[in-house]
Amino acid sequence: MTRSLHRSLHSLVLASLLALPLSLTAQDSNTIHFDAATKVFRIDAAGTTYAFGVNNVDELQPLFWGRSIAATDSLPAAHTLPEVASFDGPGTVTQGEYKGWGGQLYLEPALKVTFPDGNRDLVLHYVSHHIEGDTLTIVTKDIERDLFVELRYTVDPATGILGRSAIITNKATAPVMIEQAAAATWNLPRGTNYTLNYLTGRWAGEDQLQQQLIRPGETVLQSTRGSTGHQNNPWFAIERGPSTDEDTGDVWFGALAWSGSWRITVEQDQLQQVRVTGGFNPFDFSYKLAPSQSLETPVFYGGYSDHGLGGASRLLHRFELTKILPQSPNPRPVLYNSWEATTFHVDEAGQEALAEKAASIGIERFVMDDGWFGQRKDDHAGLGDWYVNPQKFPHGLKPLIDKVHSLGMDFGLWVEPEMVNPDSDLYRKHPDWVLNFTGRPRTQERNQLVLNLARPDVRDYVFHFLDDLLAHNDIAFLKWDYNRNWTEPGWPAVAPDEQKKVYVAYTRNLYSILHDLRAKYPKLEIESCSGGGGRVDLGIMHYTDEVWPSDNTDPFDRLSIQDGFTYAYTPGVMMAWVTDSPGWANNRTTSVTYRFLSSMQGSLGVGANLNKWTPEDFATAKDLIAAYKGIRETVQHGSLYRLVSPRNGSETSVTESVSLDKKQAALFTFLHSSTMNYPYPRVFLRGLNPNTSYRVTSISGKLATDTPTTATGSYWMSHGLDVELKGDFQAAAFRFDAQ
Incomplete structure (x- = not known):
């Protein structure tokens, strides 16, 4: 059957297949407009214009993204580019908003599927659209098969940042296997003078800014580890032209809101067109979509600034504070964490003594770290058994919490809900609850395994023990840790062709636990920690109030870690502790003042062993904490200039x-x-x-x-x-x- 006949049949059956009417008319909003004559969509906000259209073959084609174009200036209709050679036809040289892998496409697709009969050709055509407020929804469909993709665009009028995502729905009578699914493809104006900025790192050395010229081919940023990862962060910024001033020049930037395995591909094609595609990582990925089922991608946010990398980060900070974080950006309290003072050796008397010292310097939140639960004497046992250790706390947590409150502080607690030690009651009872491949070794990291949150019973267990902990104790804050990556990511309880759904189902259930806890305990605050910056992204930030950038608290190392962090994330969520000197990372000796000033650039905390401080240390700390409170709002929620x-x-x-x-x-x-x-x-x-x-x-x-x-x-x-x-x-x- 020819493609022209496919298109004819496609147009005849659309009205009966779609809930949304086939129409080129819709009510414009203040930010989103549609020109029915040219079939061009325009999104205008905060000095930025984003435009794309329905071209001559009914595909969505990008037209412009950059500094605002006057409303009186019309954009030309979308039209496919001519064939460059028999090797590069219109289907691959014409940029697309969201392309399926099929036809002439040789570049990175947004979506790749296999149909039950083995067909893997997917060509998506425009069907209809709907505009409501600051949201544009467009329905596309394969030219023959009943596979629909709903593309969503939301715009923040204050920053011009767009959120893009896709919902893939199978309306056929047989299942479809999704093998690759991106949230969006961002297309930049054609050019050769682009510089890519991105963040790389490792444990104790996160968020190092990398800069490189964009050349023909692909640059792949990704994590295949089951979570965001220390090694790459799902953020990019692309500068046009050389710039020696961080606050000048054109910059396009984006951040993927996903806390599982992810991939962003930056690609320059044979016509020097630049595109950025991001979403689920297709490595070891497939998602079986039964009839009437849908798969929703993460949101891929993107924005533009004509004030350089500095302007781009300030826009992103403002967007995160007002649109991403789960509640109004109240100033983060100055906290004390007991880990470095006591490690696993916590008990009621020792924690109360530390609380008294912390209160004396102006601390507002006291956090007890690891070691309070189960048979937790070190990192070999206890994870999964979330009951208060009766030897360490014979009367439960209440006496300690009451003491902390009497000192004018609220109380926080460390948890690691997604993990289990093999030496635990939970694992002995439910060894099948961890990620595993039947009959294969179960690799331990930090003497622990990963609970499979994709399982409904595991999801319910984690929610209920946290719910019970919060219901019976006045806990204002959870430090939610996650101290290893995935290995053996099997899910033997489901059919083999369903097991790779684990990458999506796990992260969705993690989000649902956080969502339900916040709904039941609206005053609860949560920190996302993963051995430092192993899970920092806009997805987890939608459910948490702050993040832990690095386990490395060396104040000099933190200058570069915090520098890189702030390109993508606001200082308002950046926890920064003052710890002991010399520090464990480098055996470097620094003054109390130097350590405080390094940490005061973010959300200030103290993690030092106060039992070893001198009277002079306490006096200096008290003065600097008081000074920090006088500038806290500006540091956490103001405009940052590096x-x-x-x-x-x-x-x-x-x-x-x-x-x-x-x-x-x-x-x-x-x-x-x-x-x-x-x-x-x-x-x-x-x-x-x-x-x-x-x-x-x-x-x-x-x-x-x-x-x-x-x-x-x-x-x-x-x-x-x-x-x-x-x-x-x-x-x-x-x-x-x-x-």
Whole structure:
């Protein structure tokens, strides 16, 4: 059967197949418009225009994404590109919004399936659309088979960031096997002068910014580990043209909201067109879609800034704070965590003594870490048995919680719900509850195995023990840990052709547990931790209030880790602890002040062993915590300017946070090592109101003696200021308040 006949039959049967009417008309919103004459969709918001159309072969074709185009300027209708050669026909050289693998497509598809008869050809045509508020929904369908793909576009009017996702529905009478499913493909204007920015790392060395020119072929960013992973993060930013200033230039950026295995492919094709496709990782992936069943992809968010990487990150921060996080972005409390003081050796008396010391320096939240449950004496036993250890806490947790409350702090607790030790009552009773392949070894990491949350009984067990814990104890905060990646990702309880659904079902059930807990305990706050930054993404952030960027709390290493982190994620969720010196990571000795100022650039916490602190340490900490509370709102929820990067061996590092109303700024400056009596480079602020007068005061450190106490924003940005820093691992911080 020819493709033209396919299209004819396709148009005849659509009305009876779809709930949405076949129509090229819909009510425009303030941000989303459709031109019925040209069949062009436009989404305009926050200085950005995104446009695509239905082309001459009924496929969705991107037209423009970038700086806003005037409403009076019409965009040409979409039309397929001509054949370049017999090797590169219109189907592969014409960019697509969401292409199935079929026809002439030789590039990365958004969707690949196998039908029951072995056919793997998938060509998606436009059927209908609907506009409601800031959401556009488009229905597409294969030219012959009853496989439908609903494409969703949501736009945030304040930032111009788009969320794109797909719902794949099988309306045939036989199952379909999905082998690859992306959330979206983002297409950039044709060009050869693009630089790709992305984040790589490892445990204790997360979020290192990488930059490389985009060349013909593919660059693949991914995790095949069952969770987001330390090694890559599902974020990208693409700059056009060389730039020496982080706050200038065109940047397209995106972040995938998915906490399981994922993949983002950045591709430059044979016509130098650049596209970015992201969604479920197709490695070891398949999803059997029975008749009437649907598969919804993650959301792939994308945005544009004409203010460089700095502008892109500030847009993303604002979007995360207002649209992603599960509740209003209240300032994160200053917390104390007991792990480094006691490790597994927790008990009621020891924790109460630490709580008293923590309260004395202004801590607002006391968190007891690992070791409080089951037979947990070390990391070899106890995971899965979530009852309070009666030897350590003979009267339960209530006496400790009451003590913490009496000291003016709320109480938090460490949990690792998704894991089990083989040495546990749970595993002895339910060895089938872990990810495993029948008859194969079960690889242990950190002496633990991964519970298969895809199983409904495991999902229910995890929810109910957490529910019971929260119902019987006044717990304000959970530090939710996840300390290993997947191995042997089998699911023997289901049919072989259903087992690879585990990658989707596990993550969906994780989200559902978090959702249900938050619904039942609306004041509960949760931190996502995975051996540091192993599960940081917009998917988990939709259900948690903060994340743990790295187990490495060395204050100098944290400068580059936090620098990279803030390209993709807001400082408002970035937990940063002050721990002991010398630190375990590098045996590096640093002052209490240096450690505090490094951590005060995010959400401040203390994890040091307070039993070893001197009176001078307590006094310094108390003063700096009080100072932090005076700038906390600005640091956590303001606009971040990375003035000097710590990357590439830089001797200096400078960040500035400016409140949204521009009435306050906080400046942090760091020096690795001074040499040859050179002064610290002059610092030039950004983002202030040039006509407003700002008074500068020291949080810690000194300015040059000729620095004015009060000057306009124009002065601080144009003239700058000189910080007096000399020595090794030195730091200073200042606040600027509008007068």
